[in-house]
Structures are given as structure tokens and as C-alpha cells.
Amino acid sequence: MTDIAVEFDTVTCIFGQKVAVRDLSLRIPVGSTFALVGRNGAGKSTTIRTLLGLIEPTRGASKLLGADSQRLPPEVRARVGYLAEGHPVHRRMTVQEHAGFQARYHAKWHEKTFRAILEAFSIDERAKAIHLSRGQRAIVCLGLTLATRPDLLVLDDPMMGLDPIARRAFLEALVHFSRGEGRTVLFSSHLLADVERVADYLGVLDGGSLRACCTIDTFQKQVRKYILHFDGKPPGLSLFPGLVGVAVRPSELHATVVSNGDTLPPPLRALHPRAVEELPMGLEDSLLAYIGDASVGHFLLHEPHDQEVAS
Ligand SMILES: Nc1ncnc2c1ncn2[C@@H]1O[C@H](COP(=O)(O)OP(=O)(O)OP(=O)(O)O)[C@@H](O)[C@H]1O
Numbered sequence: 001m002t003d004i005a006v007e008f009d010t011v012t013c014i015f016g017q018k019v020a021v022r023d024l025s026l027r028i029p030v031g032s033t034f035a036l037v038g039r040n041g042a043g044k045s046t047t048i049r050t051l052l053g054l055i056e057p058t059r060g061a062s063k064l065l066g067a068d069s070q071r072l073p074p075e076v077r078a079r080v081g082y083l084a085e086g087h088p089v090h091r092r093m094t095v096q097e098h099a100g101f102q103a104r105y106h107a108k109w110h111e112k113t114f115r116a117i118l119e120a121f122s123i124d125e126r127a128k129a130i131h132l133s134r135g136q137r138a139i140v141c142l143g144l145t146l147a148t149r150p151d152l153l154v155l156d157d158p159m160m161g162l163d164p165i166a167r168r169a170f171l172e173a174l175v176h177f178s179r180g181e182g183r184t185v186l187f188s189s190h191l192l193a194d195v196e197r198v199a200d201y202l203g204v205l206d207g208g209s210l211r212a213c214c215t216i217d218t219f220q221k222q223v224r225k226y227i228l229h230f231d232g233k234p235p236g237l238s239l240f241p242g243l244v245g246v247a248v249r250p251s252e253l254h255a256t257v258v259s260n261g262d263t264l265p266p267p268l269r270a271l272h273p274r275a276v277e278e279l280p281m282g283l284e285d286s287l288l289a290y291i292g293d294a295s296v297g298h299f300l301l302h303e304p305h306d307q308e309v310a311s
Contacts (some may be wrong), residue, residue: 006034008061013043021046027212028186034184037192038192039291044205050062050066051064078106078108085156087140089129092129095132096123098129098140099114112146119292137161139166152184155188157188179292200215201214201215223258225278226276228276229251229276233251268292
């Protein structure tokens with residue numbers, strides 16, 4: 001029994017001239033909740049679809065639950081729940097008909113879980129999918145997936161298109177029905193506040209490359225934004241390792257850095273600012289600062305997963 005649920009080994013996916021995913025290596029420990037984030041077109045769906053064996057990578061390989069993605073045996077497939085982008089349903093089928101369909105194909109189908117989710121959200125099992133709201137459809141799809149009791153749950157942008165109340169409900173259901181069973185969850189999202197609430201780990205994709213892979217906590221601690229105040233025009237700043245963004249104002253220099261320490265990095269200190277402020281940043285600010293100005297430099301924040309798995 002491996003303690004790694006998902007593994008990518010130097011995966012590259014090229015469509016024509018487009019490199020959608022470049023040299024991706026990544027491991028996700030069993031029992032963790034991992035969020036893949038990045039701008040539109042960063043390669044999140046391609047990564048997920050490659051993992052599930054729906055796309056064959058141009059180079060490299062991936063594994064889920066110990067099995068090669070390109071040759072998944074039926075018993076491994078049965079342990080994976082996949083919620084595709086857009087919550088696809090058969091519009092003319094009722095909620096209960098959807099459940100019957102799933103139950104037929106999943107030996108571990110757990111009707112009680114499905115009913116508990118419907119009940120928690122007051123969804124009528126006799127309703128046709130076409131008559132459900134977007135949020136209700138998302139919950140039904142989540143229920144249909146969770147009731148198969150997957151060991152690995154993969155969700156592609158599951159909160160997309162949901163209003164804040166529906167998003168909150170969806171996340172609560174996800175957390176309530178997923179936690180405590182050793183289940184691994186991999187999901188992609190643009191909604192950083194939601195990511196912050198549920199995920200343990202973060203993978204940042206940018207232009208197909210993995211630019212960071214670490215705990216959310218580490219990401220937020222290490223990406224820092226400083227405002228350096230000067231009496232006149234700020235002095236020039238040369239690039240240095242860890243500097244990911246810089247903006248010059250009439251008497252200020254704004255610098256975003258990746259740093260392990262709590263103190264101002266020496267190249268910034270050497271500018272002798274009159275005063276220094278550190279701006280508090282939420283995950284969204286940190287992420288925007290980190291991938292916002294790719295022209296300045298690329299740095300990979302990386303925590304070895306071996307250590308994390310062991311801890
Ligand atoms: N089948 C395909 N053929 C050609 N190009 C593709 C194909 N699939 C994806 N791409 C391209 O690969 C890049 C990555 O796409 P992908 O859908 O993985 O990004 P994403 O991060 O999921 O984006 P979004 O957040 O918008 O859903 C994009 O530039 C996309 O246009």
C-alpha cells in the first residue's frame with residue numbers, strides 16, 4: 001500500500017504547437033486535499049484529464065492509486081470519483097434515475113450517503129435535472145460521485161458558475177462527506193478563498209509549468225510583499241533570487257519576494273529605505289503577486305513531499 005495517491009513524472013502534453021503541460025512532476029499524499037490553481041489556459045484540466053487516462057501525454061507518465069493512468073484496471077477505476085467541469089447531467093432524467101444509473105455501475109454505491117446529501121440540501125429526488133438550479137445540479141453531481149465512496153475524488157473546477165451561497169453549500173458538502181475517511185481530493189479552481197478554506201496543498205500552474213507546490217500555509221508565509229519608503233526617488237534595484245515582482249512609485253518601491261526568513265531580504269535592506277512596511281496578503285493576493293509578473297523571474301517554491309508524507 002503506497003502513501004502516494006497521485007504521481008506525475010515529468011509529464012508533458014503538447015497539442016499541435018501548444019505546450020499545455022510542461023515537465024510536470026508532482027506527488028499527492030493519500031488523505032490530503034490538493035488544489036490546482038492557475039489562470040485560464042494554465043493547464044489544469046489537461047493535467048486532470050491526463051491523470052484519469054483521458055489524454056495520453058506526449059512524454060512522461062502519471063499514476064493514480066499506484067496504477068499507470070494509461071492502463072487503469074477496472075478495480076482502480078472503481079475507486080476514483082470524477083466530477084467533470086460544468087456538472088454534466090442528463091437533462092431529461094430525474095435525480096433518482098441518475099442515482100439508479102450510478103448504482104448499477106458501482107459496486108460500492110452507498111444510497112444512504114446520496115440520500116443524506118439530497119436531504120441536507122432539500123433536493124427532491126423526483127425532480128428532472130433540467131428543473132434543477134445550477135447549484136442544485138452541482139450538489140446532485142457531487143452526491144452521485146461521493147456515494148460511490150471513491151478513495152480518490154477528482155473535481156475539475158467544481159465551483160465554477162455557482163453563486164456564493166451555492167459555493168458555500170457545495171464546499172460544506174464536500175468537506176462534510178469527504179473528511180475523516182482517508183480520502184484524497186484533487187480539485188482545480190479559480191476561487192482562491194474557497195481553496196484556502198478546504199485545501200491542504202496547493203499546486204500553482206502557470207503557462208503549463210508547475211511554479212509552486214507546497215502547503216497553503218507555506219505559500220502564504222513565503223510570498224511576501226514589502227513597501228519601501230524613501231525621501232525621494234527610490235534607488236535602482238537589481239534582480240536577485242527570490243524577487244518575483246517590483247513596482248516603482250514616486251517615493252516608494254513595492255517588492256514581492258519569496259523568502260524563508262522573517263527579515264527584509266539583504267538586497268532590499270541595502271537600499272537603506274527610510275521605512276519598511278510588510279503588507280498582509282490573503283491567498284489571492286499572494287498568488288497574484290507570485291504569478292502576476294512573469295517577466296521578472298520564475299521561482300519554484302517546493303517542499304519535498306517525502307518529508308510531508310512522513311510528518
Ligand atoms: N485538445 C486540445 N487541443 C488543442 N489545444 C488544447 C486542447 N486542450 C487544451 N488545449 C490548450 O492547452 C492549454 C491548457 O488548457 P487547459 O484546458 O488544460 O487549461 P485550464 O487551466 O484548465 O484552463 P481553464 O481555467 O480556462 O479551464 C490551453 O491553451 C488550451 O487552449
